[in-house]
Amino acid sequence: MPYPKPLQERLDDLSLFPDRADRIDALVEIGAEYRNFTPEEVPRSAENRVPGCESEVFFAADPQPDGTQKYKFAVDNPQGISAMALAQMLQSLSGQSRRDVADIDEGVVFEIFGRELSMGKSLGLVNMVRMLKAAAS
Amino acid sequence: MSEIAERGYARAEMLVSTDWVAEHLQDPGIRLVESNEDPLLYAAGHVPGAVEVDWTRDLNDPIHRDYLQKDGFEALMSRIGVTPQTTIVFYGDKNNWWATYAAWVFHLFGHENIKIMDGGRLKWSQESRPMTREVPQYPPTTYAAPSRNDSKYRVFRDEVFAHVKLGGKLVDVRSPEEFNGTRLHMENYPNEGALRGGHIPGAKNIPWAKAVDATDGTFLPAWDLQRVYQETAQVGPSDDVIVYCRIGERSSHTWFVLHYLLGYPRVRNYDGSWTEWGNLVGAPIER
Numbered sequence: 001m002p003y004p005k006p007l008q009e010r011l012d013d014l015s016l017f018p019d020r021a022d023r024i025d026a027l028v029e030i031g032a033e034y035r036n037f038t039p040e041e042v043p044r045s046a047e048n049r050v051p052g053c054e055s056e057v058f059f060a061a062d063p064q065p066d067g068t069q070k071y072k073f074a075v076d077n078p079q080g081i082s083a084m085a086l087a088q089m090l091q092s093l094s095g096q097s098r099r100d101v102a103d104i105d106e107g108v109v110f111e112i113f114g115r116e117l118s119m120g121k122s123l124g125l126v127n128m129v130r131m132l133k134a135a136a137s
Numbered sequence: 138m139s140e141i142a143e144r145g146y147a148r149a150e151m152l153v154s155t156d157w158v159a160e161h162l163q164d165p166g167i168r169l170v171e172s173n174e175d176p177l178l179y180a181a182g183h184v185p186g187a188v189e190v191d192w193t194r195d196l197n198d199p200i201h202r203d204y205l206q207k208d209g210f211e212a213l214m215s216r217i218g219v220t221p222q223t224t225i226v227f228y229g230d231k232n233n234w235w236a237t238y239a240a241w242v243f244h245l246f247g248h249e250n251i252k253i254m255d256g257g258r259l260k261w262s263q264e265s266r267p268m269t270r271e272v273p274q275y276p277p278t279t280y281a282a283p284s285r286n287d288s289k290y291r292v293f294r295d296e297v298f299a300h301v302k303l304g305g306k307l308v309d310v311r312s313p314e315e316f317n318g319t320r321l322h323m324e325n326y327p328n329e330g331a332l333r334g335g336h337i338p339g340a341k342n343i344p345w346a347k348a349v350d351a352t353d354g355t356f357l358p359a360w361d362l363q364r365v366y367q368e369t370a371q372v373g374p375s376d377d378v379i380v381y382c383r384i385g386e387r388s389s390h391t392w393f394v395l396h397y398l399l400g401y402p403r404v405r406n407y408d409g410s411w412t413e414w415g416n417l418v419g420a421p422i423e424r
Binding site: 020021024025027028031032078079080081082085113114116117118121 | 192230259
């Protein structure tokens with residue numbers, strides 16, 4: 001099942017880079033687009049903290065008048081480049097149908113980064129998706 | 138942290154400071170190698186001149202649970218422009234966890250001319266030293282490696298069984314919760330399939346990160362390491378020591394500490410570790 005359009009477009013763009021090194025460069029570029037949120041925008045509370053993410057990632061979903069949500073990931077570790085890249089991609093789901101967001105497959109992490117992730121790294125990234133899905137549910 | 142030479146290490150020359158690395162960036166006899174857990178970090182910026190060795194792509198066999206073989210190692214060394222005479226300086230994320238893992242695998246092929254950059258990527262970036270996204274290209278070398286020799290630094294389950302029977306020293310570098318069996322994996326890490334929790338009989342629990350100063354990732358001085366390993370775990374330089382964790386990566390960090398910083402001559406890494414032992418039918422376990 002395709003992902004909501006903004007995320008699917010990003011995945012389609014990444015699919016243009018079958019070479020692993022090129023894909024990594026593309027992900028680094030996506031990560032470089034990321035801008036962090038202030039503690040006022042995303043409170044650094046225990047309940048907002050993404051579990052298992054050593055990059056110190058916090059998440060908040062702001063309800064919008066049209067019933068959708070605005071998704072915000074705060075990545076406080078400047079070395080957390082993978083988390084920034086994923087945050088940038090997941091934040092593109094802001095304004096999408098909550099049901100569609102809740103239905104996205106957490107395997108999207110592996111579609112983005114490939115299977116060559118350590119167990120620890122993959123869990124942190126998957127948990128970012130899980131928190132997003134939980135907020136949309 | 139004090140100067141490396143003043144910390145009382147048995148083999149202080151195995152560690153180099155970030156200052157030293159900065160002074161040797163143009164040294165043709167040195168090859169800087171970055172090894173990380175995060176696959177994007179190197180591409181996002183690395184020490185100028187450093188090449189990347191990726192622990193999944195470059196060091197592990199893609200099919201078998203094993204490391205690369207002689208031909209793969211030769212190809213890797215050729216690709217990164219290394220000869221047997223090249224001094225390799227490893228560094229990386231997570232307090233050099235993956236850097237020491239790569240260094241340990243290189244030892245299996247007899248390339249022991251290595252150093253670790255103390256503090257790794259964390260300290261280099263904390264000091265706002267230059268980083269680049271430019272991937273260096275070095276002329277390929279012809280590297281004739283010996284066949285992989287696992288006997289010196291690596292140990293397999295049958296040898297661990299014999300070691301346990303003889304009351305040999307084991308250091309379990311996992312978290313206390315993994316050691317006592319209340320958790321089957323690192324905190325915040327998924328279960329990689331071990332059916333039983335606990336530890337290998339007789340093992341002492343010294344989590345790997347106790348060897349580093351968490352503020353900058355540097356190794357603790359020898360006297361602090363001795364207190365941790367000799368006084369707490371009763372593991373000394375005359376012991377035949379086996380270290381293990383979950384799959385052998387965290388324990389390679391402890392292998393480096395015991396073998397080089399404390400100078401223990403006989404330290405081997407059991408990379409089968411808990412994912413093998415915790416699933417072995419009939420294997421003895423303590424909690």
